[in-house]
Amino acid sequence: MKLSEFKEALKERLVLLRASLIFTAQRELAYTGNNWASVLSTMAYTVSVLIFIKVIYANVRLVAGYSYNDMLFFFFISQLTYYANYMVTIRNLNDLIADVNKGNLDMVLVKPVPSLFYLMTRSVSLVSIITDALAPTLAIIFSINWLALKITLPAIMIGFVVWIMGLVAIHTFQLLAGLVVFWVGESENVLDLASNMTAASGSRIPFEGYNRGFQILLGTVVPMLIAGGFTTSILLGKSNSTVLLVWALVVGIGAFVIRGFAWRLALKHYTSASS
Amino acid sequence: MVVKIENLTKEYSVKIKTDFWRDAFLPKYRKVCAVENVSLAIEKGESVALLGPNGAGKTTIMKVLSGLLYPTSGTVDVLGYFPFDRKRDFLKRIGLVMGNKSGLAWDLTPNQNYELSQKIYRIPEHDFQNKVAELVKILDVEGLMDRQVRKLSLGERMKMELIGSILHNPEILFLDEPTIGLDIISKQKIRLFLREIQRKYHVTLLLTSHDMDDVEKVSDRVVVINHGHIIFDDSMGELLHKYKSKKYLTIILTEEVKTDVIKHYGKILERKPLSYTIEVSSSEQPKIIAEITEKLPIDDIDIVHVPLEEIVSDLFKK
Numbered sequence: 001m002k003l004s005e006f007k008e009a010l011k012e013r014l015v016l017l018r019a020s021l022i023f024t025a026q027r028e029l030a031y032t033g034n035n036w037a038s039v040l041s042t043m044a045y046t047v048s049v050l051i052f053i054k055v056i057y058a059n060v061r062l063v064a065g066y067s068y069n070d071m072l073f074f075f076f077i078s079q080l081t082y083y084a085n086y087m088v089t090i091r092n093l094n095d096l097i098a099d100v101n102k103g104n105l106d107m108v109l110v111k112p113v114p115s116l117f118y119l120m121t122r123s124v125s126l127v128s129i130i131t132d133a134l135a136p137t138l139a140i141i142f143s144i145n146w147l148a149l150k151i152t153l154p155a156i157m158i159g160f161v162v163w164i165m166g167l168v169a170i171h172t173f174q175l176l177a178g179l180v181v182f183w184v185g186e187s188e189n190v191l192d193l194a195s196n197m198t199a200a201s202g203s204r205i206p207f208e209g210y211n212r213g214f215q216i217l218l219g220t221v222v223p224m225l226i227a228g229g230f231t232t233s234i235l236l237g238k239s240n241s242t243v244l245l246v247w248a249l250v251v252g253i254g255a256f257v258i259r260g261f262a263w264r265l266a267l268k269h270y271t272s273a274s275s
Numbered sequence: 276m277v278v279k280i281e282n283l284t285k286e287y288s289v290k291i292k293t294d295f296w297r298d299a300f301l302p303k304y305r306k307v308c309a310v311e312n313v314s315l316a317i318e319k320g321e322s323v324a325l326l327g328p329n330g331a332g333k334t335t336i337m338k339v340l341s342g343l344l345y346p347t348s349g350t351v352d353v354l355g356y357f358p359f360d361r362k363r364d365f366l367k368r369i370g371l372v373m374g375n376k377s378g379l380a381w382d383l384t385p386n387q388n389y390e391l392s393q394k395i396y397r398i399p400e401h402d403f404q405n406k407v408a409e410l411v412k413i414l415d416v417e418g419l420m421d422r423q424v425r426k427l428s429l430g431e432r433m434k435m436e437l438i439g440s441i442l443h444n445p446e447i448l449f450l451d452e453p454t455i456g457l458d459i460i461s462k463q464k465i466r467l468f469l470r471e472i473q474r475k476y477h478v479t480l481l482l483t484s485h486d487m488d489d490v491e492k493v494s495d496r497v498v499v500i501n502h503g504h505i506i507f508d509d510s511m512g513e514l515l516h517k518y519k520s521k522k523y524l525t526i527i528l529t530e531e532v533k534t535d536v537i538k539h540y541g542k543i544l545e546r547k548p549l550s551y552t553i554e555v556s557s558s559e560q561p562k563i564i565a566e567i568t569e570k571l572p573i574d575d576i577d578i579v580h581v582p583l584e585e586i587v588s589d590l591f592k593k
Binding site for chain 2: 015016018019020023026027103104106107109110111112113115267268270271272
């Protein structure tokens with residue numbers, strides 16, 4: 001691809017993303033009353049986990065080498081991962097599955113846009129991110145003793161790249177699960193399974209809590225450790241950041257390539273619902 | 276030539292129902308041929324109707340042409356593109372309306388939906404405003420532009436779908452049952468609208484419909500498909516001409532007449548109290564009318580061509 005073509009493709013995606021963000025915000029604001037339930041839901045979950053961590057550390061000093069404060073920080077990164085994954089991937093994948101199931105994908109595929117990019121960004125809910133995530137995230141932020149954490153600038157930069165790669169890997173894993181709909185007509189439960197295996201489960205135990213075999217498995221094939229576990233480990237300086245960076249880059253880039261290939265294959269199997 | 280299909284075949288896998296456990300864990304599939312070796316060419320500006328019974332393959336052809344389905348075999352060329360590649364330049368030049376699917380977001384107003392389309396199709400602001408104003412006026416939906424799509428009636432929504440599908444000036448418009456479920460007034464509006472845009476913007480129309488009035492009012496050419504094969508492809512005039520030799524007479528009587536007497540004049544198609552509809556040959560029609568008027572207690576006689584519905588139904592049986 002020439003540089004000019006790349007710039008054009010990037011510009012097209014940014015214009016599309018901006019339009020989709022506005023469009024989604026308009027849709028969300030059409031039913032503002034409904035949004036309060038999810039605010040309460042995320043808040044209740046956050047408070048229960050904060051209490052759970054407190055109870056655990058009332059009896060032990062370290063878990064997998066993580067102090068109480070480290071574990072709160074791991075929970076913070078995991079929640080950011082969860083919100084990013086849910087707001088972008090899960091919501092859009094659920095819409096995609098419903099559209100394929102009902103044949104409404106027809107009306108999306110005839111739009112002159114990069115189809116997968118459009119489908120994965122058309123419901124990025126900025127309003128929900130603010131309303132649902134803000135209060136619970138602040139609760140975690142205020143629970144952490146930030147001065148006790150020694151996070152360096154290079155660690156933040158590497159951690160950010162690893163986090164993005166981790167999100168790409170989770171996104172691809174969940175996308176592959178969701179794409180089953182193109183073959184069997186429904187994949188809501190398959191997506192639920194994939195979702196529980198990645199973003200949700202990745203927030204339970206830090207990277208160092210697994211043995212080597214599980215670290216490899218859960219850092220590659222079922223990539224639940226990269227976004228939450230790797231990132232926290234790098235930021236807290238608990239593992240070799242270079243190794244984790246290279247690992248995350250290989251998995252993330254590989255996932256991105258697989259994503260495009262799987263999408264093209266799925267479209268070839270699209271049968272559209274009968275009219 | 277804007278559309279050229281050669282030997283198009285499209286197969287689907289359909290699950291075979293066996294027993295519960297096999298269905299759940301080892302389902303079996305068989306191939307079903309929706310379209311088989313179909314060849315078709317459409318010129319720019321033509322208005323073509325694809326007709327056929329349910330499951331004939333007409334919607335499958337339309338979906339292959341609009342790039343939604345990947346053909347099993349054969350060559351497909353639309354505006355110089357292989358539709359399934361879904362190149363941006365190709366998609367900008369086509370439009371699709373499906374009567375039973377919505378391209379508009381239900382929670383938003385038509386105006387908000389069109390604004391997203393404006394961004395997607397990169398329509399300059401001035402052109403966009405002019406086009407929306409023009410189409411809104413033709414379809415008479417001025418007061419509905421800021422109402423949520425979900426709160427529109429089916430007819431109103433369909434009009435909005437049509438506007439949305441041609442905002443970007445497509446060269447080909449694919450219409451799958453665009454008037455399904457609509458009242459007669461909405462149907463008429465939409466038919467006139469389609470003719471208008473075909474005349475004004477030289478849009479090529481490809482229509483599927485089970486409503487023969489749609490076909491008669493909107494299309495110049497008819498392609499009849501059955502069991503995945505084309506069984507008729509010619510102008511509407513030619514199709515009607517084939518059945519020109521027959522006429523239907525509806526005879527309204529002032530008093531009861533025995534069926535045997537009516538039978539003498541032609542094949543009875545319909546019988547109601549004091550009314551018969553009979554089939555006669557066009558050449559004998561004047562003689563029969565003269566005879567009936569002289570011998571029977573006639574109140575009125577109505578002469579009609581064989582309806583298109585029956586012509587098409589007759590073709591399906593062949």
